[in-house]
Amino acid sequence: xxxxxxxxxxxxxxxxxxxxxxxxxxxxxxxxxxxxxxxxxxxxxxxxxxxxxxxxxxxxxxxxxxxxxxxxxxxxxxxxxxxxxxxxxxxxxxxxxxxxxxxxxxxxxxxxxxxxxxxxxxxxxxxxxxxxxxxxxxxxxxxxxxxxxxxxxxxxxxxxxxxxxxxxxxxxxxxxxxxxxxxxx
Amino acid sequence: xxxxxxxxxxxxxxxxxxxxxxxxxxxxxxxxxxxxxxxxxxxxxxxxxxxxxxxxxxxxxxxxxxxxxxxxxxxxxxxxxxxxxxxxxxxxxxxxxxxxxxxxxxxxxxxxxxxxxxxxxxxxxxxxxxxxxxxxxxxxxxxxxxxxxxxxxxxxxxxxxxxxxxxxxxxxxxxxxxxxxxxxxxxxxxxxxxxxxxxxxxxxxxxxxxxxxxxxxxxxxxxxxxxxxxxxxxxxxxxxxxxxxxxxxxxxxxxxxxxxxxxxxxxxxxxxxxxxxxxxxxxxxxxxxxxxxxxxxxxxxxxxxxxxxxxxxxxxxxxxxxxxxxxxxxxxxxxxxxxxxxxxxxxxxxxxxxxxxxxxxxxxxxxxxxxxxxxxxxxxxxxxxxxxxxxxxxxxxxxxxxxxxxxxxxxxxxxxxxxxxxxxxxxxxxxxxxxxxxxxxxxxxxxxxxxxxxxxxxxxxxxxxxxxxxxx
Numbered sequence: 001x002x003x004x005x006x007x008x009x010x011x012x013x014x015x016x017x018x019x020x021x022x023x024x025x026x027x028x029x030x031x032x033x034x035x036x037x038x039x040x041x042x043x044x045x046x047x048x049x050x051x052x053x054x055x056x057x058x059x060x061x062x063x064x065x066x067x068x069x070x071x072x073x074x075x076x077x078x079x080x081x082x083x084x085x086x087x088x089x090x091x092x093x094x095x096x097x098x099x100x101x102x103x104x105x106x107x108x109x110x111x112x113x114x115x116x117x118x119x120x121x122x123x124x125x126x127x128x129x130x131x132x133x134x135x136x137x138x139x140x141x142x143x144x145x146x147x148x149x150x151x152x153x154x155x156x157x158x159x160x161x162x163x164x165x166x167x168x169x170x171x172x173x174x175x176x177x178x179x180x181x182x183x184x185x
Numbered sequence: 186x187x188x189x190x191x192x193x194x195x196x197x198x199x200x201x202x203x204x205x206x207x208x209x210x211x212x213x214x215x216x217x218x219x220x221x222x223x224x225x226x227x228x229x230x231x232x233x234x235x236x237x238x239x240x241x242x243x244x245x246x247x248x249x250x251x252x253x254x255x256x257x258x259x260x261x262x263x264x265x266x267x268x269x270x271x272x273x274x275x276x277x278x279x280x281x282x283x284x285x286x287x288x289x290x291x292x293x294x295x296x297x298x299x300x301x302x303x304x305x306x307x308x309x310x311x312x313x314x315x316x317x318x319x320x321x322x323x324x325x326x327x328x329x330x331x332x333x334x335x336x337x338x339x340x341x342x343x344x345x346x347x348x349x350x351x352x353x354x355x356x357x358x359x360x361x362x363x364x365x366x367x368x369x370x371x372x373x374x375x376x377x378x379x380x381x382x383x384x385x386x387x388x389x390x391x392x393x394x395x396x397x398x399x400x401x402x403x404x405x406x407x408x409x410x411x412x413x414x415x416x417x418x419x420x421x422x423x424x425x426x427x428x429x430x431x432x433x434x435x436x437x438x439x440x441x442x443x444x445x446x447x448x449x450x451x452x453x454x455x456x457x458x459x460x461x462x463x464x465x466x467x468x469x470x471x472x473x474x475x476x477x478x479x480x481x482x483x484x485x486x487x488x489x490x491x492x493x494x495x496x497x498x499x500x501x502x503x504x505x506x507x508x509x510x511x512x513x514x515x516x517x518x519x520x521x522x523x524x525x526x527x528x529x530x531x532x533x534x535x536x537x538x539x540x541x542x543x544x545x546x547x548x549x550x551x552x553x554x555x556x557x558x559x560x561x562x563x564x565x566x567x568x569x570x571x572x573x574x575x576x577x578x579x580x581x582x583x584x585x586x587x588x589x590x591x592x593x594x595x596x597x598x599x600x601x602x603x604x605x606x607x608x609x610x611x612x613x614x615x616x617x618x619x620x621x622x623x624x625x626x627x628x629x630x631x632x633x634x635x636x637x638x639x640x641x642x643x644x645x646x647x648x649x650x651x652x653x654x655x656x657x
Binding site: 084086087088089090093096097100101 | 368374382384386390392583584586591593
């Protein structure tokens, strides 16, 4: 792994699942699946789709969990509070409340149908500063950043543009191959 | 840039530094909120009374239209039409009991306002922070129209219009319009518009969020604009009456006030209003065609119009009653808006109307006795999701949810905490005075007079008040 930069291991943006701002959740989910089918770089799957503005700048990303969040109807999204745990509610209470409300909810099929037309911006997450890394950075820097920030991927920046995504799985794969290689006598 | 403009710039910077994690620019919200002409010309005033502490120090501040009572320091601050009411501050020699501590006080508690801009804000009660028992500090903070900072030391924060922070230490927070927070201590929170949060750790947790579209007609606040909506329109409709009483030097008491009651000189009272014994009517409250029964009170910025209060009713700071009949011991919380539109709203005895509740109905409503009511109610059907009998709530041990409310903990503790507090408020206001014992604000606030203080009218310090120290 020595001598490699993040650019060497990243998935180029062109090969990654992207959608434009304003598209629907259905389009985003289809883009994610399509990119997975076309991508045979490794056995690991894409786990998120990037959302681009009209200048092709990354403004957010949507992962599997974000997409599933859209299946929770507003009335079940407790009080529209986002995360009730922040307000001091116990996890046990929150889970119980979700269960109660899910029991009163409509079918999964109907939930999926409803979610199709949601705008991707409503459920994507805007990346924060800790999620970016320079394309010339070394792998150890990337590992440090992923571990410290507890991230699954980093957005690789060249000048002001995002040129690719460095996934935890790519780093782990390189790490595995280095570990598996027999030591030189 | 004159001294006043420099002062405002300095305050904005201080607040923004504290809120940088939210990328929040307070300048966008306060631009044009108050005109410099108003700040430069309106005088401030303070209370002189034999029964209240007289201890003020104003330094490098603007105090336009603001009212001071008790012990207060302002430094590098702009206070516009704000009420700094220090009649419940802790006294030297008393013992402050909090969180299992008994803290003896070696000096009188004082309110300190530093590097802050308060607009039409009420500051009242005392610091509930055991770490600062003798100082109730508001620093690096901007608060906007009709906010209540009630027993809540506040630093580095922005409070939107009609916010109440109650018995809570607030650090580095943005609190959206019409939110009510009583949570002990909050740090680095960005709280959305219309959040009602009452938490006592280990006992109960009450969280309600107004529906956005439902609250928007009542209050909205966007950068570069004045607060807008029904609340502001309603208040503006009645402003003229306040202008008259603030412009009058010697004012005749407009109604008969019993010896045990108190009517502030800066309250508006219009016919046919009657005031019973042990009633407290605070400054900037508005009464019209209403009856206030024994031991009731109308606190700052309250409006009571075409209403009857049977007795021992608390109408907390900023609450508005229009066409409402309160039975005995009904509590109406801060900034609530109760309006019967061409009909009557009747609220049964001992009911608790949670702070920041809106009941705005065009059909008659009868709220049963011993109810807890919260949130937005525009008709009978909303009571199903926004009220609960107190007896039922008292039986809840783990939690429940109803509409936009989630509640965890002991319902019994919640009810007990509110009932204790209501009793304390009535007691502090002198509602139970029997001629010998139980004197409170209603009796102590009868013989107060006001002195006027004014800023420089020209030059570099135009609008700033000279350093003033006032002692007995």
